[in-house]
Amino acid sequence: MALRDVIGQDRAVTILLKTIERERIPSSYLFTGDSGIGKKFTALNLAKTLNCLTPSSPHLTKGGNEQGYPKKREGYTGALDACDECPSCKKITAGIHPDFLLISPEGGQIRIEEIRAIDDVLALKAFEGRKKVVIVDDAEAMNPFAANAFLKTLEEPPQDSLIILISSSPDLLPDTIRSRCSTIRFAPLSDGACEEVLKKIMVRHLRGKEKKSGKTVTSPHGREKYLPEDDLQLSDLIRLSMGRPGNAMPGDIIEERSAFVQLIEEMLRAEKDGWASKEEMERWFEFILIFLRDMAAWHVSGEAAVIINRDLKTDIEKLSRETDLQGIIKIHRTLNSIRGHFRFHLNKALTWNYTGSLLRKTFGVHYV
Template identity: 30%
Template sequence: MKLSNIIGHGEIIRALCRAVEQNRVSHAYLFAGPEGVGKTTTALAFGAALLCRQPDFGDACGQCRDCRQAAGQNHPDLHRIAPQGASIKIGQIREMLRRITLSPYQGQRQIFLVEQADLMTQEAANCLLKTLEEPPAGTVLILISDRPQALLPTILSRCQIFTFHPLPPEQVAGILKRETDVSREELELLARLIGGCPGRVVRLAGMNGGYFGFRQKVVDLATGLGRASVAEAFRLAAMVAEDKELALAYLELFLLWYRDLLVWRETGAPGLLFNQDHLSLIDREARLYSRTRLLDIIKEIEGTRDSLLANVNTRLALEMLFMRLAGAA
C-alpha cells in the first residue's frame, strides 16, 4: 500500500508523491486507462499517502495506524464506491455526499474512490457534479475508469487527469513474479499475452488451471465455434455470459487469437504472434479463413467488448457474437 512499491507509471507516481509532499493536493482526480493496468492499486496507495500522519517524501510511511488500516482496507476515512449490479446508482452517490458532509474520523481528510466511474447513471453523474463544483475542504475524490470518454465532459473538466498506459514486458514480468507463482518459463509468454495490463493475470491466477488453463478454454472455444451449430453457439454464449468480468476476459483473449490467425495468414512470421506456443494450431486454423473474414471477426469482437463495457445485456451481446461466429470457418 505504498506508491514506491508500484512497478511502472513512474511519472504519475512522482507527481502524486510531489502533490502530497508539497500539500498541493487536488480535490478530484481521474485515473484513466485500460483495465488491469494498475489504476486501482495506485489509487489505494495514493489514498494511504494522503491519510498517513507522517508521510515519507510524499509516500505513506507504512508503519503508522492510518497506514496499517489503509493496508487492511478498514480505514474509516477511505471509502470505495463500486457498481451495484450493472451501474453506480444515485443512491450510492447521495450516501457518499452525506458522508462528505461529516468530519473525518481520524485525520484531516476523507478519501473517496469511485471505481468504474463511467458506469454511473445519468442521475448519479449529475449528483456527483454538484460536489465537484463546490468540494468540501479535506475531501479528495478519485474516479477510476477504463472508459473516460463515457464520463460527462463537465466531470472531466473538474478533475486532474492521469492516464495510465500499458506497461512494457519487463515491468509486467516483475509484477507477475511478485504477485503470482508462475514459472520463469511462463513469465515471458504471459508478459506478451496480456498487453501490458498485469491485473488481468493476477485476477485469473487463482482460477482452477490458472491463466494458462483459462487461455486454453478460450482457444478451445474459439476453434469450436468455427464448427458449431447456431444452437450450440447459443448454449456456449449462455455459459460464458454467467460472469460479465469473465466474459470480458474471454473477449480480450479472443481478440489476441483471431489477431494471431490474421497475422500468421498474412506474414507467416512466428515472432509477431502472441500465442507462439500454439503455432501448429494457428497454422491449421488460419488456413480456414479469408483475410476479410478475419478482419470482420475482429471488428465484431471489438464491438461486443465495447457493448459490454457500455453495460448492455451480456447474454444478448454474446449470443449475437457467437451466432455470427458459428460455422464461420
C-alpha cells in the same frame, strides 16, 4: 504497500509526489488508462500517504535507488510516503478507515445511493485522518442519475477532501465531470515492469495456495522462492498481459485460454451457450480479440514469433487456413463492437448465438 511500490508508472507517481511535496493537491483527480495497469493501486496508496500517521521520506535517500525508487525521483526530497504500518495505513488497506471510501459498480452500475454515501462521508469533518478520500472505481459506470448527483459534489468539494475517479473509458464520462478533475494518464507497462508486477502477483498467488493447503510451495529458484518452476510460463504471461499485468492471472490464464479455444469449437458446432457467466463471456471476448489479432499477424508474416498466444499456434494456424485476412479483420471489428456494448447488459445466450453465427459465417464449418 505505498507509493514507492507502484511499478512502471513513474510519470504518474512523480506528478502525485510533486503535488504532495508542494501541498497543492487538487480536490479531484481522474486516473485514466487501460485496466490492469495500477490505477486503483496508486489511488489506494495515495489515500494512505495523505493520512499516514508516521509518513516516511524515502525520497531523501541521496543515492536514489536504495528504497527501490528510480534515480530520476532523487530530486523530490520533500515528498513523503505511507509507512504502511500505522493504524491509519492498516485501516485504509482493510477498507475500514472512517475517512476513506471505495465505490465500485454493483451489477455493472454505480447508482445514486452510492453517490449519497460519498456525500455522507465528505459532509463530516475528518474523524481520524487529515484528508477524506473517496475513490470511485470504473467511474464511467455511473448511471445518469448518479452522474448528475455526483456533479454537484464535484462542484462544491468539501474542505480537506479528495475524490479520485478511475476509468479505463473516460470518454464515457460526461464532459462536465471530466472537466472538473485533474486528469492523470497511466500508460501500459514495459515488459520489464510487467515482469516485476507479475512476479509479485505470483508470490501472492502461491502464498495464498500455501496458506490454503498448509504445504510449502518449493521452487528451484533460490532468490525468488515462489517463481514458477517453468520460466516459460512467466514469459507467456508477460506477452499475454500486453502491458496490463493486473489482468493476467497466473495459473489460471494459461488453462483458461485452452478452455476458451474449446468454446470457439463449440460455437462452430452451433452448440448451446457455453459461457459459465457474464464475467466469463467478457473475458472470452478479450481472449478472442487477441486470438484474431494473432491470426491476422500469422497471415501476414507466417512467423510464430509474432504470435502472442504462442502455445495455441496449432489452433491459430488451423483456423487461419479457413479464411483470408480481410475476413479476420472484419470479424475482429464486429466482435470488438459487440464488446463495446457490454455495459448495456447484453443477454448472454443471445450474444453466444449471434457470435457463433458470425464465426460460422467467417470460418465455415470445415474447422470442426
